[in-house]
Structures are given as C-alpha cells and as structure tokens.
Amino acid sequence: MTSRSPLAMGLAALLSVPLSAGAVERAIEREVVVPATLDQAWAAWTTREGVVSFFSPGAEIDARVGGAFHIFMDPGAAPGERGADDMRYMALQPKKMISFDWNAPPSLPEARAQRTFVVVRFEPVSEKETRVTLHHTGWGTGGQWDQTYAYFDKAWPRVLENLRKRFETGPMDWAPWLAQLKVYKDKAAAEAAASAASK
Numbered sequence: 001m002t003s004r005s006p007l008a009m010g011l012a013a014l015l016s017v018p019l020s021a022g023a024v025e026r027a028i029e030r031e032v033v034v035p036a037t038l039d040q041a042w043a044a045w046t047t048r049e050g051v052v053s054f055f056s057p058g059a060e061i062d063a064r065v066g067g068a069f070h071i072f073m074d075p076g077a078a079p080g081e082r083g084a085d086d087m088r089y090m091a092l093q094p095k096k097m098i099s100f101d102w103n104a105p106p107s108l109p110e111a112r113a114q115r116t117f118v119v120v121r122f123e124p125v126s127e128k129e130t131r132v133t134l135h136h137t138g139w140g141t142g143g144q145w146d147q148t149y150a151y152f153d154k155a156w157p158r159v160l161e162n163l164r165k166r167f168e169t170g171p172m173d174w175a176p177w178l179a180q181l182k183v184y185k186d187k188a189a190a191e192a193a194a195s196a197a198s199k
Contacts, residue, residue, distance in 0.1 A: 025137055025139075026137070026139045026141075026149065027135055027136060027137040027139075028134070028135070028136040028137075028149070028152055028153055028156055029133075029134070029135055029136075030133075030134045030156045030157055030160055031131060031132060031133040031134065031160070032131075032132055032160040032161070032163060032164050033125055033129055033130070033131050033132075033164075034129065034130055034132060034163055034164045034166075034167050035128060035129055035164070035167045035168055036128070036129070036130050036167040037124075037127065037128060037130065038095050038122060038124045038130050039095070040130075040167065041122050041130040041132055041163075042094070042095045042122055044163060044166065045098055045120055046061065046063035046092070046098065047061060047063070048060070048061040051071065052171070052172075052174075053166050053171035053172060054159070054162040054163045054165070054166035054171070054172050055071060055159060055162065055163075056071045056072055056073050056083060056174075057072065057073070057075055057174035057177060057178055058072030058075030058082070059071055059072055060072075062089075063089060063092060063098075064089060064092065065089060065090065065091060065092065066088055066089065067088065067089050068087075068088065068089075069084070069087045069088055069089050069100040070082075070083075070084065070085055070086065070087060071083045071084040071087065072084075072085070074181055076178075076181075080106070081106045083105075084102060084103060086103075087100050087101050087102055087103065088100060088101055090117060095122055096121065096122055097119060097120065097121045097122070098119075098120050099117055099118060099119045099120070100117065100118055101115045101116070101117050101118075102115065102116045102117060102118050102136065103115055103116070104144065104147075104148040104151070105148075105151065108144045108147055108148050108151070109144075110143060110144040111140075111143075111144035111145055111147070111148040114140065114145075115138065116136060116137065116138035116139060116148075117136075117137065117138045118134060118135065118136045119134070119135045119137075120132060120133070120134050120135075121133045121135075132160065132163060134156055134159075134160065136152060136156060
C-alpha cells in the first residue's frame, strides 16, 4: 500500500465531492410567435424602419458587429436621455440570432452607467410564422439593479407584444406616445418653474 501525502489525499477528497454548478444566472426569458416570415421578423430587428414599426419612435440602426443599435423612446430628449442611446450590436448570425448591449432607463443612473446584454433568436415555425425568443442577462444585484430588472421584466413582454401586433395590424402609431411625453415634459417644466419662483 503506497502512502500519499496529506496534500494528495486532500485533493483526492476534494475531487471526489460533486461540485455545485453555483447559482443560476438571473435572466429574463420571453418569446412570441409572430405572423411574419423569417425575413420580415429579421428585418424588424435589423433595420431602422423595422425597429420604428414596433419598438420605439426613433432609432439609429447599423446591423453589423459594433454597429449602432440606438433605440430612442424619447427622440426629442437630449443625447443620453433618449433611451438606449449608445447601444451596439455585439453579434449577428443572419436570420438566426442577434445580440446587443443594453442599459437601464435614464431614471436609474447608477444601473444606467453599466451594461447588460440581450440575445434575440429567430426560428421559422412555418412559411408565415416565426418564433422570436429574447434572453436578457448580465444583471448585478441590489439597489438599482433590482429596479432595472423589474422594469425590463415588465417592458420586454410589451415590446414582443408590439412586434406581434405590428404584423397583425400594421406598424405602431407613435403619435399618442409622443403626445403623452410632451404633456409629461410640459408638466415637469411648469412644476420646476413654479418651484423656482417660490424660492
């Protein structure tokens, strides 16, 4: 019988214990089947016209690795306040997958200074239907990270529902959204002016 060193025995004992895979990465997973061809679904995420038809009233899109994936929920706001102003495509596998980096809304500046990432996959279900699957990950924990996760856990289902509606009833009409933004901004400006005048 050969004797083993304490180090060798310790390593053997360690290796014989099954290791935990660790905590599962927190992620948002959503999918929708849209009444669109694979080409149409792909174009919705990789062209300006496509993005504006369901995602946001303004956008700058350059569908290449490192290209712009700028989503402007408030196109009239100052740069840095319009939405996902400086996002980029990270990878594109034509008509199969895109990924892009993503950030928090301007109202959550601590989390907004960081980035998460989103993977969108496309799978034909039939000649006229496509499954679009969205996976959003890269989350921190605590503070504004948790608020941001909760925000997008509600927001992504609406985005995918808008995608489905886009192919059922036509492109999104952003006029009501923009009018609502104007009312909100006018009210905020009036309150700020009243507050300044009372000082």
